[in-house]
Amino acid sequence: MTDFTLKDLAETIAVRARSDDEKSYTRKLIGKGISKCAQKLGEEAVEAAIAAVERDHDGLRSEAADVLYHLLVVLEASGVTLDEVMAELEGRTGRTGLEEKASRAG
């Protein structure tokens, strides 16, 4: 189990978005505007869906990673934080995150 989290990736994306590193793909993509970022997210989501239908395990793993990266780029470009999204998901469980963890731990 990797220790790398979406929070880690979101933080890297936030730093790159504000950097002047011309080699940064994130910086270049965000610089092109929200429409381009959203277009990339949509393309990667369709590619992930196709890989799932084709039962392409390795393809789906790779496309799912692209979807998560591009979703975080769209969130960054839109000023929506990963914390907000997690709170939205937590609200849907009807419990707090701590209660949810305690319940899974038995």
Ligand SMILES: N=c1c2ncn([C@@H]3O[C@H](COP(=O)(O)OP(=O)(O)OP(=O)(O)O)[C@@H](O)[C@H]3O)c2ncn1[C@@H]1O[C@H](COP(=O)(O)O)[C@@H](O)[C@H]1O
């Ligand atoms: N997870 C990713 C990640 N996933 C995909 N990609 C890039 O997304 C691009 C998608 O490829 P495509 O062929 O669809 O796009 P393209 O033809 O290159 O370009 P456009 O369509 O955007 O014009 C590739 O260039 C990948 O490098 C990513 N780029 C960066 N990250 C992460 O973001 C961090 C910061 O990256 P930089 O911003 O490049 O420093 C990295 O350390 C990684 O952790």
